[in-house]
Amino acid sequence: MASPLKxxxxxxxxxxDAELERLRxxxxxxxxxxxxxxxCLGVAQPQRRTPAPTVDPALLRQLAGMGNNLNQIARRVNSGEWGPLDRLRIIAELSAIGRELEELHHDHQIP
Structure with missing residues (x-):
């Protein structure tokens, strides 16, 4: 649920520099x-009940790379640079990537 205080x-x-160092x-x-x-406000921040899970840095790099590739594909598709057959091929490839991401998600879920 979202925090009531946005x-x-x-x-x-x-x-x-000296003031920043002192604050730190x-x-x-x-x-x-x-x-x-x-x-300043006397408002304590609620602490997380459970610590955030650690994530394998190699997995994060792979996901970031996939995201970059998807952005490049979306840019080219939206530019009108590709014809209908190219777009169908890309849709098939993106569907395969989607399945792989689902697999990755399933394999890396915390029990």
Whole structure:
């Protein structure tokens, strides 16, 4: 379920190198913005109940590469550069890629 508090506004501040270093020294967390929100507003952020799962970096690289390839294909299909037969061939290839992604998803689900 989505958080009832949606943060839509952004505040940008300028600090010197020394001030930034001091803020980082004071901040026990990795996320400076979260820490500053807690300090200034007194609003503690809810902690995750379970830590985010670690993902194999090799898998992430493969998925990123596939995403890049799909974007390139979509760009060419939308450009009108390919004829109907080329588009049918691409649809068949994309369907095969979709099946492979489903397999990857199934194989890498956390029990």
């Amino acid at each position: 943060r839509l506004r952004s505040i940008k501040i300028r600090v010197s 020294e004071l901040c026990p967390k990795a996320q400076l913005a979260e820490w500053m929100r807690e300090q």
